[in-house]
Amino acid sequence: MGESGTAEPDEARRVATEARDRVRFEEEALGLADQVYRVARRFVSTREEAEDLVQETYARAFRSWQSYTPGTNLRAWLLRILTNLNTDRGRRLQRRPDETPLEESDYYLANRMAQSGGEQVLDQDRVVERLSQDSIVTALSSLPDDFRDVVVLVDIGDFSYADAAQILDIPVGTVMSRLHRGRRQLKAGLAEEAVG
Amino acid sequence: MSDCDKCEELLQGYLDRELSDSEVVVAEGHLDGCDYCRRRYRFEETLRVYVRTTAVERMPPGLMAKLAELRTTDAGTSAV
Numbered sequence: 001m002g003e004s005g006t007a008e009p010d011e012a013r014r015v016a017t018e019a020r021d022r023v024r025f026e027e028e029a030l031g032l033a034d035q036v037y038r039v040a041r042r043f044v045s046t047r048e049e050a051e052d053l054v055q056e057t058y059a060r061a062f063r064s065w066q067s068y069t070p071g072t073n074l075r076a077w078l079l080r081i082l083t084n085l086n087t088d089r090g091r092r093l094q095r096r097p098d099e100t101p102l103e104e105s106d107y108y109l110a111n112r113m114a115q116s117g118g119e120q121v122l123d124q125d126r127v128v129e130r131l132s133q134d135s136i137v138t139a140l141s142s143l144p145d146d147f148r149d150v151v152v153l154v155d156i157g158d159f160s161y162a163d164a165a166q167i168l169d170i171p172v173g174t175v176m177s178r179l180h181r182g183r184r185q186l187k188a189g190l191a192e193e194a195v196g
Numbered sequence: 197m198s199d200c201d202k203c204e205e206l207l208q209g210y211l212d213r214e215l216s217d218s219e220v221v222v223a224e225g226h227l228d229g230c231d232y233c234r235r236r237y238r239f240e241e242t243l244r245v246y247v248r249t250t251a252v253e254r255m256p257p258g259l260m261a262k263l264a265e266l267r268t269t270d271a272g273t274s275a276v
Binding site: 022026028033034038039042044047051054055058061062063105106107109110111113119122124128131133135136140154156157158160170176177179180183186187 | 207208209212214232235236238239240242243244246247248250251252253254255256259260263264266267268269
C-alpha cells in the first residue's frame with residue numbers, strides 16, 4: 001500500500017478496489033475448496049496426490065485471479081486449472097479410449113443383476129446392498145483417463161455437459177460420447193463385482 | 197424393441213436433465229407404457245445417486261488452512 005506516496009486519490013481508490021476484489025475472489029474460491037477436492041480425489045489414486053493437486057490449483061488460481069471474469073462459474077474455472085495441472089503433471093497414461101470397443105448396452109448392469117437375482121434386485125435397497133463403496137471407487141479408477149474425467153465431472157462434480165466441455169476444452173458431443181462410454185464401462189466393472 | 201433401443205439412447209440425457217423438451221416428451225411417453233424400461237430407468241437413477249454419494253470424500257481437515265495460507269492478500273484484511 002505505502003509504496004507510492006505520490007498516488008493520486010483516484011489511484012488510491014483503484015488500488016483499494018482491486019484489493020477488495022482480490023480478497024472477495026480468494027474467499028469465494030476457498031468456499032469451493034471442498035467441492036474442488038472431491039473431484040480432484042477421484043482424478044488421482046491417493047489422498048496425498050489429491051491434496052497436492054488442489055494446493056497447486058489454488059496457488060495458480062490466486063496468482064492469476066485477474067483472468068477470472070466475475071459472475072461466471074468460478075467452480076468451473078477452478079476445475080479447468082485443476083484438470084490442466086493434472087494433465088501437465090503427466091499423471092495420465094496416453095490411452096485412446098474412444099477407440100475401445102463398446103458392446104454392452106446401457107442396461108447391461110441392470111440386466112445382469114436381474115438375470116442373477118430376479119427383477120426385484122433392481123429395487124433401490126437391493127442395489128445398494130449389492131454394490132459396495134469400494135467397488136464403485138475401484139470401477140471409477142479403472143476407467144481410461146479421458147472417460148473418467150468426464151464421468152467424475154458430471155457425476156461427482158455435478159457439472160452440466162456444457163461446463164464439462166469447457167473445463168476439458170472438448171466439444172459437447174465428445175463429452176456425451178465419453179460419458180456414455182465411461183458409464184457403460186463403469187457398469188461392466190460393477191457387474192463383475194456385483195454378479196461375478 | 198426398437199422403441200426400447202431409442203429409449204435407451206435417451207436414457208443418459210434424461211437422467212442428466214440435458215434433453216430438449218421434445219425429447220423429454222418422447223422419453224416419458226415411452227416410459228409410461230414400458231415396464232421394462234421404467235424399471236431400468238429407476239435402477240439407473242438409483243445407481244447414479246449411489247455413485248454420487250459413495251464416491252465422494254470430504255476434504256481432509258488440514259487442507260483448508262493450507263489453502264488459506266496460499267492467499268496473496270493479507271488474511272487480516274479479510275472481513276470474515
